[in-house]
Amino acid sequence: MLVSTPAPTTSSPTSAAPDPAGEVARLRRVLEGALAVPFTDGNQVERLRNGDEIFPAMLDAIGRARRSVDLETFVYWSGDVARRFAEALVAAADRGVRVRLLLDAVGAFPMPAEVRALLDASPVEVVDFRPPVRWKFWELHNRTHRKILVCDDVAFTGGVGIAEEWTGDARSPDEWRESHFRIRGPAVEMLRAAFVEHWLEGVNTADSRRVAATICDDAETADPRPGASTSGGAAVQVLRSGAGAGWTDVQILLRALIAAARRRLRITTAYFVPEPGMVSLLCDAARRGVDVELLNPGPHTDHRICQLAGEDVYAALLECGVTIRRYLPTMLHAKVVTVDGVLSTIGSANFNHRSLARDDEICLNVLDPGLTGVLDLDFDADAERAEILQDPDAWERRSLLQRAGEWVARRVRHEL
Numbered sequence: 001m002l003v004s005t006p007a008p009t010t011s012s013p014t015s016a017a018p019d020p021a022g023e024v025a026r027l028r029r030v031l032e033g034a035l036a037v038p039f040t041d042g043n044q045v046e047r048l049r050n051g052d053e054i055f056p057a058m059l060d061a062i063g064r065a066r067r068s069v070d071l072e073t074f075v076y077w078s079g080d081v082a083r084r085f086a087e088a089l090v091a092a093a094d095r096g097v098r099v100r101l102l103l104d105a106v107g108a109f110p111m112p113a114e115v116r117a118l119l120d121a122s123p124v125e126v127v128d129f130r131p132p133v134r135w136k137f138w139e140l141h142n143r144t145h146r147k148i149l150v151c152d153d154v155a156f157t158g159g160v161g162i163a164e165e166w167t168g169d170a171r172s173p174d175e176w177r178e179s180h181f182r183i184r185g186p187a188v189e190m191l192r193a194a195f196v197e198h199w200l201e202g203v204n205t206a207d208s209r210r211v212a213a214t215i216c217d218d219a220e221t222a223d224p225r226p227g228a229s230t231s232g233g234a235a236v237q238v239l240r241s242g243a244g245a246g247w248t249d250v251q252i253l254l255r256a257l258i259a260a261a262r263r264r265l266r267i268t269t270a271y272f273v274p275e276p277g278m279v280s281l282l283c284d285a286a287r288r289g290v291d292v293e294l295l296n297p298g299p300h301t302d303h304r305i306c307q308l309a310g311e312d313v314y315a316a317l318l319e320c321g322v323t324i325r326r327y328l329p330t331m332l333h334a335k336v337v338t339v340d341g342v343l344s345t346i347g348s349a350n351f352n353h354r355s356l357a358r359d360d361e362i363c364l365n366v367l368d369p370g371l372t373g374v375l376d377l378d379f380d381a382d383a384e385r386a387e388i389l390q391d392p393d394a395w396e397r398r399s400l401l402q403r404a405g406e407w408v409a410r411r412v413r414h415e416l
Contacts (some may be wrong), residue, residue, distance in 0.1 A: 023342045024235070024367045031237055031365055034256040035249060039235040043185030044344075045366050047374050051167040054160050054180040055081055061151040061182075062088040067377035069099045070195045072129075072148045074359075075252045078115075079164025086115045093123035100124075102198055104144045105131035115174060119335055126270055127202035137391075142243045144361035145348050147180075155183045156192040157347055157362055159270070166352050170330050173300045177327065177335040179268075179378065181346050183236070187364065190238035194362050203353065234368035241349070242360045250349045251356045256338075261339050265293040266379050268336040271297050271303065272310035273352040273413050279313050283320035286316035291323075295382060297333075298326035306352060308409035311402070318392040332382070336375055344372045353414050 016163065028039055048054045061087075062069055069092050071345040076082060080246065093099040103111070103118065105128040119126050129144050158180030160166050168175025200211060216217075241249040258265060258281040265285060274282070286292045294317070301307045313323060337345040347363035349355040389395060 019340050020369050023262075024369075027339065027343050028235060028262045028367055029255060030199040031255060034236070034252055035239060037237055037239055039237045039365070039367065039369070040186035040190065041235050042317075043183060043187045043236045043366070044232040045187075045234050045236065045344075045371050045379060046182045046376070047371065048156075048158075048180045048182060049328065049378065050169045050178055051081070051160070051175065052169045054158075054178065055084075055154075055167065057182055058149055058156055059084060059088050061149070061154050061156070062092055065097050065151040067097065067152050068150070068193060069097055070102075070148070070150045070199070071100070071293060072144065072145065072146050072195050072198060073162055073257045074104045074143060075161025075163055076103055076115075077110045077161065077163035077165075078112050079167065081164060081167055082115050083118075085162050087307070089124050090122060091121040095199050098125075098327055100195075101201060102129055102144070102195065102202055103131050104145055106140060107145075110210055115373065125326075127199065129198060129202045135404075141358050143200055145355065145361050146194065146198070146362040147348050148191055148362060150188060150192045150195060153184065153188055155188040155321070157181055157183065157364060159333050159348060165331070166333070171401050173330045176331045176333045177382070179336055179346070179375070181364070183364070185233060185236070187236040187238055190236075193361070194238065194240045198360070227281040234366050234371060236367075237365040238361075239347075239363040239365065245360050246356060250361050253345070253365070254278065254349075254351065255281060255324055257337055257339055257343075257345060258285050259310070261285055261290045261292075263289075263340045264293070264338075266293045266295070266336075266338045266376065267351065268295040268332070268379060269351045270297060270331075270333045270335065271306045271350040271355075273306060274310070274313060275353070275356070276377050278351070279316055282317060282322055286317075286321040292321070293323045293325070293379070293383075294380065295325045295327060295332065295386065297331055298328045298387065300329075300331045302331050304405075305412065308402075308405040309413040310351075312406040312410050312413075314389065314395055315392060318389060318395055324389040325383055326389070327382060327386045329385050336378075338372050338375050338379070341376065342369045342372055343367055344375050346360075354355045362375040 048057055089099050101124055132140050160178050160180045165176045166178055170177040239249050344366045349361040349363050355361055
C-alpha cells in the first residue's frame with residue numbers, strides 16, 4: 001500500500017510572479033494569439049466554494065431577475081435543490097421574466113418526472129439539447145457539458161450540477177467539493193452568447209421567424225450597461241469549445257497554459273485522462289523548473305474507470321517531477337487551473353477526452369492576481385485533506401489488481 005505523506009500547507013516562494021503586471025500582459029498575448037479570442041476588461045469574478053455558497057447565490061440571482069433568466073446545464077438530477085431551482089424558475093416566469101432552460105437530453109435524463117411536470121406546466125421555456133434518436137447510438141456523444149446561468153447582468157459558471165450531490169460544504173462523502181463563479185461585467189454578454197448558440201440549435205431552427213426573434217429579443221433584454229468600467233477589474237477571455245475532428249479550442253487552451261507556465265502550474269480536475277502529448281507537455285514543464293501540481297479525486301470518485309485511466313500515466317508524471325495529490329474527504333468535482341499566481345482558468349472542462357474532443361464546454365481565462373490568490377489558497381486547503389504522491393518508486397510498487405485496472409482503462413480511454 002502506498003503511504004501518503006503530509007501535503008505542504010503553504011505556497012512555495014516561487015509561486016509569486018516578480019512582475020505581476022508583466023506576467024498578466026505576457027499571458028494575455030499568449031492566449032489571445034493562440035485562441036484568437038480577445039479578453040474583455042473591467043470584470044468582477046467571485047469564487048463560490050461548495051453548495052452552501054453556490055446554490056444560495058444562484059437562487060438569489062434568479063429571484064432578483066427582472067428581464068431574463070437563461071440556464072444551461074448538463075446535470076439536472078434529483079433532491080430538494082432540484083425542486084427549489086424549478087420553483088425559482090417558475091416564480092420568475094410567473095412574474096413576467098423571460099426564462100429559458102436548456103437541458104442536455106442525456107445528462108439531465110434523471111430529472112424527476114414531477115419536477116419536469118412543474119416546469120412544463122409553467123411559462124418557462126424548456127428545451128432538451130440534442131435528444132438522441134434511439135437507433136443513432138453515436139448521438140449519445142457530443143453533449144453540452146456547459147454550466148451557464150445568466151440573470152440580467154450577472155452570470156455564473158463553473159462545475160456545479162443541479163443535484164443533491166453538490167449540496168453542503170464537502171464535510172462528508174455525500175457533499176461534493178466544487179468551485180463555481182459569479183461574474184459581472186462585459187464577460188456576462190459573452191456567456192449569454194454561449195447560451196444562445198445552443199438555444200438556437202435546440203429550438204426549431206427551420207422556423208426562421210423564431211430564430212430571428214430569439215436573436216433580436218436577446219439584444220433587447222441584454223443590459224446596455226454591464227456594470228463595469230473599461231479600466232480596472234479582471235480581464236476575462238470567454239472560450240466556447242465544441243466537438244471537432246482536429247484540435248478543439250479546449251485542447252489548444254490546455255496546451256497553451258502548460259507551455260506558458262514559468263513558475264507554477266496547478267491543476268484541479270475531476271476527471272484526469274490526458275493524451276500522450278499532454279503528458280509530454282506536463283513533463284517538459286516540470287523539467288524546465290515549473291512547479292507542476294495535480295489534484296484529483298481520491299477514494300470517492302464517481303467514475304473509477306476514468307480514475308484508473310488517469311492513474312495509468314502517473315508513473316511517467318512522477319518520474320519527471322510532477323506532484324500528484326488525491327483528495328480524500330469526498331468527490332472532488334472542481335475544474336480550476338492557476339498559472340504563475342496571476343491567471344485562473346475556470347469553467348466546465350476537465351482534463352479528459354470527453355472535454356477535449358466530444359463535449360461542448362465553456363472556459364473562462366481570468367487575468368486577476370487577486371482571484372488566482374484565492375484559488376491558490378483553496379488548493380492549499382484541499383491539499384491538506386489529500387494524500388500526496390511524489391515517489392516514483394512507491395508508485396511502482398502498486399498492486400497487480402491496480403495495474404490490471406489500468407490496463408483495462410487504457411483500452412477505453414478515448415471513451416472517457
